Every structure is written in C-alpha cells, then in structure tokens.
Amino acid sequence: MPRVHILPAETDLLADPDENLLKLLRRHQVPIRYSCKSGECGSCKCVLESGQVKLKKYDPKALPDAQRDSGIILACRAILSEDITIRLTDSDDLIAHPERKLLCRVVALEPLTQDIFALRLHIEFADMEGIPFTFSAGQYAQIVVEVDGQEIARDFSMASTPVDAEYDDLLEFHIRRTPTGALSSLLGSVIRPGAQLLVRGPMGTSYFRPRHQGPLYAVGGGTGLAPMLSVAQTALDNGKLEPVVLFAGFRNQADVYGLEQMEQMRRSYRNFSYHLALDEAQPGDPPQAVHRPLAAHLLEQVAEFAGSKVYLAGPPGMVEAISASLLERGLPENDLHADAFYPPVTAELAPAA
Ligand code: FES
Structure with missing residues (x-):
C-alpha cells in the first residue's frame, strides 16, 4: 500500500493502490483547500517533495507547466502508486486562482478626476460554471474589447476587493483616459454603461499575503x-x-x-x-x-x-x-x-x- 508522508504535520497515511490523493486526504480529515475536484480551479495544489504520482488530465491554467516542473501537483488529479512525501502548503506565495474568462457588463463609468475613471463591471458569465471568480488583492486582469473586428486588450489592476467579486460579482478598475490610449480612449464611447466586454484574469504576483504578521x-x-x-x-x-x-x-x-x-x-x-x-x-x-x-x-x-x-x-x-x-x-x-x-x-x- 502506498504510504503518504505529509509535511509539515509529519503524519503518515496509508492509501489504497491507485487511490486519489485528495480522496485520501479528505477520508482522513486532513485540512486541504479544494473546490472543483476536476483539475480546473487549482485550489488543491500541494508540493510533491519525493516520489512520483500519476496526474490525470487537468486544465493547464490551473497548474501551469512552470509550477508543475517545480514540483507542484493537484491533489484532486494525483493517483497514488508508490510512497510519496507531500507538503501541504498554505503558503502565501502560492497563487491559487486560475486564470478565467469573464463576460462582464459595464454598470458604471464614474469620473474620479478630469481624466481618471472608475469602471465598474458586473460579471454576467464566467467559465468554469459554478466556481466563483476569485483573485488576490493587488492582482490585475486584462480588459478586452473588440472594435471593427480587432481585439484591443490592456491590463488593469482591480481596485475592488476579492470579496466584491466573489459575493457580488463586481469588479472595479481605475483607468486614466488618454487621447491615444488604445483602450482608455474608448471610455465613454465603446466602453459605456450597458456595454459588454471580456475580462481575462487574474494575473500578477504582487498580491496581498494574508499570513504575514507585521506592518x-x-x-x-x-x-x-x-x-x-x-x-x-x-x-x-x-x-x-x-x-x-x-x-x-x-x-x-x-x-x-x-x-x-x-x-x-x-x-x-x-x-x-x-x-x-x-x-x-x-x-x-x-x-x-x-x-x-x-x-x-x-x-x-x-x-x-x-x-x-x-x-x-x-x-x-x-x-x-x-x-x-x-x-x-x-x-x-x-x-x-x-x-x-x-x-x-x-x-x-x-x-x-
Ligand atoms: S480541486 Fe480544483 S483543481 Fe483540484
């Protein structure tokens, strides 16, 4: 029977042959974050410190190759066939939010100064149905509009909080309008209340680390x-x-x-x-x-x-x-x-x- 050694708790679990790692952890009430259980959301990431697992098919957005190469696996896709050591990381530095595609409607475009606008969006439809859109404060997303068949995409940071998105489906961005800005110059014309646009994200690693204690x-x-x-x-x-x-x-x-x-x-x-x-x-x-x-x-x-x-x-x-x-x-x-x-x-x- 494969043995799973868990860090940092230093505990051992015995798995059935070909058992799913997430199933084993849940069976023994080991605290681990998870959501979709199908390799799409990335929330069940953990670090494989030693040994090998077979990873079933997953969405690369949930586990980019660079993360997989550094030893991160998705517990919900991992099949156990030999002894392994894993580290359950609730690390502040591990991004758990997969990149999503959101269809949004502009609910408000409010001038904050003579050329900076608050663009407020309501998420009308998100891929990965049933999984709320999540991000970490400090991350950004790409706003995409189509003009004359041409896609215009620009990155902007979320000014709203993750709670606004997760519970109220709301996103807010602060955008400076410049006459030559490919996307910002469309504020008030193409991008106006009622208009639909696409948002891709979240992205970026300069996000809030909630476990840090200190100023x-x-x-x-x-x-x-x-x-x-x-x-x-x-x-x-x-x-x-x-x-x-x-x-x-x-x-x-x-x-x-x-x-x-x-x-x-x-x-x-x-x-x-x-x-x-x-x-x-x-x-x-x-x-x-x-x-x-x-x-x-x-x-x-x-x-x-x-x-x-x-x-x-x-x-x-x-x-x-x-x-x-x-x-x-x-x-x-x-x-x-x-x-x-x-x-x-x-x-x-x-x-x-
Ligand atoms: S629970 Fe969503 S990827 Fe594993």
Whole structure:
C-alpha cells in the first residue's frame, strides 16, 4: 500500500493502490483547500517533495507547466502508486486562482478626476460554471474589447476587493483616459454603461499575503492607488491588527482621487493611516497633502522596514526607484511586492517574429 508522508504535520497515511490523493486526504480529515475536484480551479495544489504520482488530465491554467516542473501537483488529479512525501502548503506565495474568462457588463463609468475613471463591471458569465471568480488583492486582469473586428486588450489592476467579486460579482478598475490610449480612449464611447466586454484574469504576483504578521505599507503612484486600495481594504477586512499605512502620490491636486475612501478607512480602523504626497504645490491643495516626491516621503516617514511588507504599484520609474531604495534600506526582497505599470509593447517596439 502506498504510504503518504505529509509535511509539515509529519503524519503518515496509508492509501489504497491507485487511490486519489485528495480522496485520501479528505477520508482522513486532513485540512486541504479544494473546490472543483476536476483539475480546473487549482485550489488543491500541494508540493510533491519525493516520489512520483500519476496526474490525470487537468486544465493547464490551473497548474501551469512552470509550477508543475517545480514540483507542484493537484491533489484532486494525483493517483497514488508508490510512497510519496507531500507538503501541504498554505503558503502565501502560492497563487491559487486560475486564470478565467469573464463576460462582464459595464454598470458604471464614474469620473474620479478630469481624466481618471472608475469602471465598474458586473460579471454576467464566467467559465468554469459554478466556481466563483476569485483573485488576490493587488492582482490585475486584462480588459478586452473588440472594435471593427480587432481585439484591443490592456491590463488593469482591480481596485475592488476579492470579496466584491466573489459575493457580488463586481469588479472595479481605475483607468486614466488618454487621447491615444488604445483602450482608455474608448471610455465613454465603446466602453459605456450597458456595454459588454471580456475580462481575462487574474494575473500578477504582487498580491496581498494574508499570513504575514507585521506592518503593511501600500504605496501607490497615480492609478497605482487602485490595487493599493484593494490590498489595504482587504488587509483591514481580514482583521489585520498591525499598522496598515497607505501612501498615495500624485503630480498635483488635479490628479488626486480616493481621498474619501481613505478617510472612511481611517475613521473605521484604528490601525489604518494614510499619507498624500503631491509633486507640485498649488493653492487649494488638500490640507493633509505634503509636497515632496512619494519616495522621499515614504523613506522619511518609515524609519525601519524590518518585519514589514511593502506593496508598491505605479509608473515604472517610481516603482523602480522606490524598490531600489527599500532594498538598500534592508527590506528583504521577498517582503517587497512591486507592480510597475509598463506601457504595452507597440508593434514597432516588438521584436521581429
Ligand atoms: S480541486 Fe480544483 S483543481 Fe483540484
């Protein structure tokens, strides 16, 4: 009979020949996350430390080749024929959300500034029927529209929380409209309330790690505030007790948004605070604004980053500069989760096929 050694619990289970690993674990009430039981959702991932299993057919989106090559298996697809050792990982660093295709309807397009809009979508139909769409705060998705038979796809981070998606089928994105933006220039015309569009995702690894204990700093420049609002709100909703501090940076007062939400969070949670940094000073700036670059303000305000996690999103220059400064100040690389909003590669820049 195959023996399954389970880490980190250091327990052993005896399986029937050709028994399914998930079935064995459930039979012995071993706590493991699972959902579809058919290799589609990826929630039953665990690490095969030694031995071999036969993996039945699964959706590669649930277990990309790179993860499989690194030893991750899907318990629901694993057939046992020899002794193995597995590690049940509830690791914060293992992405459990498969990439999905969602058909969404625009329910609102609300201007947040003169050129930044909140795009709110209702998920009308999702692949993997019956399995709710899930993501981790801080992740992004691709919004896809079709114009004259041409597909236009761009990545945007979710500003809403995973709970909004899972329970209310709602997604919110913050998008800066630019006259030359292939997708953003369609805001208000093709992308208007009532319109249908496709969303693919979630993607990205700069997502909230719920098991971390210690201060959380969420740093967003421009529309990089969107995923940081999601990260901070999710951390607070999860009952995080350590300080959650949001640093929002903008060029000037015309770009500022999200103040009301941050104020609301400050009133609701004692451990939440926020900073507003503006590059340019102008008459009528919000009274809480400081006038210096976001990076300088962050480094001045936080004397010690040891034991913290920093989440960072925004323009590449800002993200790269702040990342370098934080690493120089001794923040371990795996406590820095940065997402730079690189512009899409244009046809002229793309390498020749
Ligand atoms: S439970 Fe969904 S992939 Fe295993």
